[in-house]
Amino acid sequence: MVRHYTQLEIINLSKLPPTTVKRWLEYFSYFVPGSRQGDQVLYPYETLKLLKRISELRMERxxxxxIVRLLIEEGFPMYNKGEPEAPASEKMDIRTTEQPEPDRQQQLVASLSSLANELIRIADHLNHWKLQ
Known part of the structure; x- marks a missing residue:
């Protein structure tokens, strides 16, 4: 059985500020497979790897x-927001799915929209420097 950690344990193990961990767990929730046990949400060890990668990317400014786009490109798995982690036997590999589920489609649209906005921002930034 895979060991799961409470939010406090994740904060202590990650050595990141508590407010940062809480904010990232919320913002990057599609990448965080939390499972409920009573009043607590428990996180698998992979959550630490995710937080470490986010921290590295933030350090690179x-x-x-x-970062959302980069995590997708790097193959970090995505989960349905607000739903507990499915057992490994029930997880589906996105590459083998013919039609995405509606929630998955919304995630993909949001990711693509974010990517498009970021590309527009970069293009505007490059045009600004080109004109100077």
């Missing part, structure tokens, strides 16, 4: 929306 990436914007949060860009």
């Amino acid at each position: 990436y914007h949060l929306s860009t």
Whole structure:
């Protein structure tokens, strides 16, 4: 059985500020497979890897929306927001799915929209420097 950690344990193990961990767990919730046990949400060890990668990208000064795109590109798995983690036997690999589920479609649209906005921002930034 895979060990799961409370939010406090994740904060202590990650060595990141508590407010940062809480904010990232919320903002990047599609990448965080939390499961409920009573009043607590428990997180798998992979959550620490995710937080470490987000921390690295923030240290490189990436914007949060860009980090979402990079996590997708790097193959971090996405989960339905607000739903507990499914057992491994019930998880589906997105590459083998013909038609995305409506929630998955919304996630993809949101990700693509964020990517488009980021590309527009970068293009505007490049045009600004080109004109100077």
